[in-house]
Every structure is written in structure tokens, then in C-alpha cells.
Amino acid sequence: MSRKIDKVPTPAYVVDEQALENNLRILQQVKEAAGCKILLAQKCFSMFAEYPLIGKYLDGATASGLYEARLGHEEMAGENHVFSPAYRAEEIEEIAAICDHVIFNSFSQLRRFGGKVKEIQQARGIAHGIGLRINPECSTQEHDIYDPCAPGSRLGVTSEDFARAAEAEPQLWALLDGLHFHTLCEQNSDALAETLQAVEQKFGRWLQQDKLHWLNMGGGHHITRADYDRQLLIDLIKGVKEKYALEVYLEPGEAVALNAGYLVTEVLDTVTNHGVNILLLDASAACHMPDVLEMPYRPPLKDSGEAGEKAYTYRLSSCTCLAGDIIGDYSFDREILPGDRLYFEDMAIYSMVKNNTFNGMALPSILKMDASGDCTLVKKFDYQDFKERLS
Numbered sequence: 391m392s393r394k395i396d397k398v399p400t401p402a403y404v405v406d407e408q409a410l411e412n413n414l415r416i417l418q419q420v421k422e423a424a425g426c427k428i429l430l431a432q433k434c435f436s437m438f439a440e441y442p443l444i445g446k447y448l449d450g451a452t453a454s455g456l457y458e459a460r461l462g463h464e465e466m467a468g469e470n471h472v473f474s475p476a477y478r479a480e481e482i483e484e485i486a487a488i489c490d491h492v493i494f495n496s497f498s499q500l501r502r503f504g505g506k507v508k509e510i511q512q513a514r515g516i517a518h519g520i521g522l523r524i525n526p527e528c529s530t531q532e533h534d535i536y537d538p539c540a541p542g543s544r545l546g547v548t549s550e551d552f553a554r555a556a557e558a559e560p561q562l563w564a565l566l567d568g569l570h571f572h573t574l575c576e577q578n579s580d581a582l583a584e585t586l587q588a589v590e591q592k593f594g595r596w597l598q599q600d601k602l603h604w605l606n607m608g609g610g611h612h613i614t615r616a617d618y619d620r621q622l623l624i625d626l627i628k629g630v631k632e633k634y635a636l637e638v639y640l641e642p643g644e645a646v647a648l649n650a651g652y653l654v655t656e657v658l659d660t661v662t663n664h665g666v667n668i669l670l671l672d673a674s675a676a677c678h679m680p681d682v683l684e685m686p687y688r689p690p691l692k693d694s695g696e697a698g699e700k701a702y703t704y705r706l707s708s709c710t711c712l713a714g715d716i717i718g719d720y721s722f723d724r725e726i727l728p729g730d731r732l733y734f735e736d737m738a739i740y741s742m743v744k745n746n747t748f749n750g751m752a753l754p755s756i757l758k759m760d761a762s763g764d765c766t767l768v769k770k771f772d773y774q775d776f777k778e779r780l781s
């Protein structure tokens with residue numbers, strides 16, 4: 391049964407398939423112009439009901455560990471990659487059996503598991519599947535929580551440690567087929583240009599050797615954002631391909647589903663405290679959009695303005711116990727009443743993948759909306775979903 395977005399049960403994520411496909415078309419154009427491969431980073435968006443659509447445009451998926459790797463293997467066509475800061479001994483064989491690229495975070499993990507993974511991959515006919523994450527130590531953004539290049543980071547091998555290990559243990563260097571870096575977050579291609587300079591300066595001597603087959607430039611490229619300089623990205627990738635004869639991979643999450651979904655919520659009550667008018671929603675920042683509190687940021691909301699900009703200002707909050715579960719202050723042209731619906735925008739990314747049921751809050755339903763605006767229910771959650779994660 392389909393219905394319009396103003397009739398869907400709340401709370402609900404509604405993924406706009408037309409917007410998703412527009413993003414995918416842009417990514418396909420970049421792939422073709424640059425001659426690179428693009429994978430979906432599943433940690434950002436794992437709505438596998440859309441994997442058949444995504445698989446039509448992208449080259450596959452990447453995972454943060456075994457579970458996402460299994461999901462990619464089961465639901466996405468094309469290549470299946472994985473990077474994890476550390477793998478467990480008991481999962482490595484399964485990972486090697488379902489992943490085309492297995493990327494390690496340290497020489498100690500490579501030493502421990504590289505030979506085994508290589509053997510299993512070779513038996514599957516995969517010749518160049520072993521990678522190592524490098525740390526170019528080039529910070530291009532200010533959000534410390536999203537900066538893998540900050541001093542003391544656990545993510546990736548620095549050039550100094552790389553040289554030491556590769557020289558002391560040439561058999562480990564011999565195992566490697568590619569390098570991976572991931573340092574960007576919601577950034578434009580100028581940040582990639584700066585990062586590539588650091589990568590070339592610090593790791594160029596390794597890239598130059600004929601031995602490596604690919605370079606994975608990670609995610610954080612906001613390729614589908616209106617002001618993103620795609621031509622620069624294309625030129626940078628072509629430059630690397632020509633100079634080092636490497637295959638290039640990108641693995642964006644956000645860029646795939648940017649601005650492609652809503653979180654629909656209903657106003658359950660309004661209260662006032664010290665002149666602040668507060669809306670109690672059936673959606674929560676803590677449970678359904680944790681990045682609002684973690685990052686923090688103020689999510690876009692349809693038909694709203696900044697506090698004080700329009701006639702009626704409200705603080706948007708939820709039904710959890712957390713006093714700080716506040717989404718932000720927004721203003722509207724009209725008074726908002728219980729029963730009204732609000733539509734948070736850009737809610738496909740880093741939303742459903744991060745949900746929790748703190749306070750026994752309901753998990754939002756998941757729907758998809760087609761080009762005509764008809765919404766179909768993909769998944770509904772209930773009390774059992776809450777109970778089954780507990781004991």
C-alpha cells in the first residue's frame with residue numbers, strides 16, 4: 391500500500407529514491423570521467439532495499455567489519471571491500487572468503503593475518519586483494535572527532551613506521567597490493583588535493599614501485615553537494631592514475647545518499663518553561679539523529695527558519711529522559727500544535743545506521759518514496775525489536 395509522505399506512520403525515515411538516483415548519476419559521471427571505481431561506504435547508509443538501485447551505478451560496497459561485509463556480500467552486486475582497525479582471529483577466514491579487498495590498519499595485523507587472507511583470496515581467483523591503511527598526517531579540517539590525522543590517532547600507519555616496517559620485514563611489503571587512506575569528512579576536492587600532496591611526499595617512493603595495484607582514497611568526498619568541484623577531483627584522480635599506473639577507488643558514504651531522505655515526526659505535546667516554547671516530538675536526537683549531539687550540528691527542517699526569524703519559535707525536543715536531547719531552536723510561520731508533522735531533511739545518512747532504543751523509544755519505520763511521491767513501507771519495528779536486543 392502506498393501513501394503520500396504526510397500520511398506515513400511516525401516516526402519514519404522516508405528515503406527519496408529520485409534524489410538518491412540523482413546522486414548516483416553524478417557519481418557515475420565522475421567514475422566514467424576519472425576512470426576510477428566508487429564503492430558505497432555502508433556504515434553511512436545500509437538500507438539494503440536500495441542496494442539493487444545503488445549497484446546499478448556503483449562498483450560495490452565497503453564495510454567496517456564482518457557484519458557490514460556480510461551485508462554487502464549478500465545484498466550488493468559488484469566488489470566487496472573491508473577495512474577494520476583490527477580483525478579477530480576467528481572471523482578472518484570468513485572475511486577473506488567474502489571480501490575482494492581486505493585492508494589492514496597496522497603492520498602487526500598484516501603480519502598476523504595477511505598470509506592467510508592472501509591464500510584464501512588466491513584460491514578464489516583474487517590476485518590483488520591485500521591493502522594497508524596509511525596515515526598521511528595531513529589534517530584538512532577542524533572537527534577533532536572526525537580527524538584521523540591528529541597526533542595520537544590509531545587510524546593508519548605513518549610514513550615513518552611504514553618505512554621502518556617495510557624495510558625490516560620485506561615479506562610484509564611483498565604481501566601488499568594497495569594502499570588506503572581516509573582523512574576527509576564532508577570536504578571539497580581542494581582538501582583532497584592537499585592530502586594527495588602529503589601522500590605523494592610521504593609515500594611516493596612506495597607508490598612508484600611497480601608492485602602496488604591500487605590506491606583507495608577513502609570517503610568524505612562530498613561529491614554530490616552543489617558546490618563540489620568535480621572537475622578538480624577528476625583531474626586529481628587522472629593524475630594519480632597516469633603517474634603511478636594505479637587503479638583508484640573512492641568509497642563515499644554521505645555523497646551517495648546526501649539530501650535523499652526525511653525523518654518524519656509528529657508533535658505530541660507542547661510545554662513552556664521560562665518563556666521557551668518546547669515541542670515534544672516522537673523523534674529524538676539521542677536515538678534517531680545522534681550526530682546532532684555528537685558532531686554537533688543543527689539538522690535542516692522543512693518550512694522552518696532560525697530562531698526568531700519567523701513568527702513562532704520553538705525548541706524541538708523529544709520524549710527521552712535526557713534533558714539535553716534537544717534538536718535545536720527553529721521558527722515557523724504558524725503556531726505548531728500537537729498532531730502537526732515536521733520533516734527533518736538530509737536524514738538518509740548516518741541516521742538509521744546509528745539508531746538505538748534508549749528509553750524504549752520506538753525505532754522509526756523505513757519507507758521509500760518514488761518519483762511521484764508515493765511512499766511504500768520497507769520495514770516497521772515494534773516492541774519485539776526493542777526486547778530482543780536485551781535479555
Ligand SMILES: *Cc1c(COP(=O)(O)O)cnc(C)c1O
Binds near residue numbers: 431576608642644645
Ligand atoms: C567513514 C568512512 C567512509 C565514508 O565516509 P563519508 O564521510 O560518509 O563519505 C569511507 N571509508 C572509511 C574508511 C570510513 O571510515
